[in-house]
Amino acid sequence: MSNKKINRRGFIKLGIAGATVIAGSQIIKRAQALETVETGGRKWAMVIDQSKCTGCDYCTLACRAHNDIPPEISWNVVSKTGTVGAQDVYTPRPCMQCHHAPCVDVCPVRASSYRPDGIVKMDYDRCIGCRYCEIACPYGARSFNWKLFDGPNPSVPEWGQPEVDRRPRGVVEKCSFCFQRIDRGLALGQTPGVDEDATPACVVVCPVGARIFGDINDPKSNVSKILKGRTSYRLREDLGTSPQVYYLPATEEQQP
């Protein structure tokens, strides 16, 4: 056994066996982890009624003002997507807060993570700005701060002030479902989706009530009730990301 060759061969075998065990355990762990994303008791969802949306873009403005968003970036994009009858149809797109979010999987530093209530949260103090999440997101919901945003924000009115800190240069940012409003509201005993102060800014500002917000795990919430009664769809459901933003399509009979 003092033969050097046998030692080396044994060592190689050991190395290969070790690598296989580590790789195997990681694969199994990963498979299990994907099935057990903890969402706790509440799970926030948004319903966007396309038969009501007029494309006024107030949601985007309210979002800008509340979240201090730089002019080059938009957390919420409203696009015109065809017509039904004589009416234009619009598709507003906040972050989908996916149940299986590619951005959370790919982030090398866990700067994107799931909150227990299902919101995909960004940690701007941790993000290294690699932009892998931007490439992975199927919804284009993420934007990079290519330059420093300083000075006053033209979207913020004189009579109010943003609710969250401005992001530094060099990090990726995205819609948060205004969880600062949700958390504050819950602490005050309010119900997000019912009490305006506890509800995302875009939902509150919508002049035609096209956005509905609430706890999808609560069968008595607004979102649960409306999703039970109406046909809904989600964007790119084929990808299996399981978005938490539901759309009620505009149809002929719902036109005024």
Added chain:
Amino acid sequence: MKTIRRRISPWMAWFGGLLVVMAAGAAAGVMIFWKGLSLTNLTDMVPWGLWITIDLSSIAMSAGAFSLCAVVYLLGLKRYESVARTATFIGLIGYTMAVLTLLLDIGRPDRFWHAMIYWNKHSLLWEVTMCVTFYLAVLGLEAMPIFANFGWLRTHWPKLSAKLSRVHHYAPYLAIAGLGLSMLHQSSLGALYGVLKARPLWYRPDISVLFIISAVAGGMALTVLASMLSARATKHANVENNILDRVSFIIGWVLVAYLYFRFWDALSMTYTYEPGRTEGLRLLTNGPLSFNFWVGEVLLGAVIPIILLLNKRMRALPLWRMVALALVVGGVVAYRWDTNMSGLLIVLSYLPGEPAVAYTAYHPSLIEFLAGAGIISYGLLAFSLGVRFLKVVDHGQVKAHVEEAKTIQTIPVTGD
């Protein structure tokens, strides 16, 4: 004028030229750190561009280190040891180039260490970061006997030099660590693209296989090419032609394997008709990337080098061999660029009832070119210094070096 020209040796001209480009690159780097990535032509649509290509390519070009070290220390083919030595040094340079490029490319270089602390085991980029870090350490250890060769160190710090030299005895263990780490991250640099379901052209399992095979071909090709060029350029380098000939022959067969996988990969993608994938493939076959693909990757990058390297007569001619090896290197770089671009230039819409696919464009800005050129010149400069002062391309000297290491080991320590 004539006297000045006579005083400047070719070495000084080469050295000075590289320093100038490096200075320009450093200035570009400072601008980036100061003003931010808005100076680049990168956008939210194409967030990865020229620098990612340089990063991927320099890592691919370093693959000669792990493959040749495995050949020497695990398969026991000791005659390739001198080439493995060169490859290890190139690997060390290549990985430092990659780290430099990444520091430029990420938005918050001050937080580069976050991946070490905040692990996301689901992220292939995390895995790549960890592997690159550990492998850089392995390469540093593997290169210690090379640094022990530095004349100044040998005369002024003989004990340290001897210590560095002794690391050579752990070469087989380092080779195993290097093999494992390299197999992991060379492949997962491809898988990094391959796991993204949002990008149908990338979303396929074999992209990781293509990445590692092309990296092995490219890395060995650069090692042999650099050795041959050094031997022609300076008396500080000497090569044994037989060994380089054999390695070139191996490169030819690795390329055959690469082309084989690449063919079936492209063919199977052709008939999926998946929105985004078909269009992405069309970018390569008859779109803006088609010259890169057909000429850069397939014809010049694979077919012609295969013919030149597997034909005994052609391979024996130094000029044709060098041409073939340079083409391999170019082909691998073209493959990295095309892979990144073909996935990013296609923008798949998430909207219902919209045309599924839109196109975007990207052309690197001057500052990206300058910083990239600076990093490449750093690599060339480091290698040139290695050839001159560390004798990294020296096929005659390795035997003596090993003998010396042995004598150092057997000398009994007689307390000071």
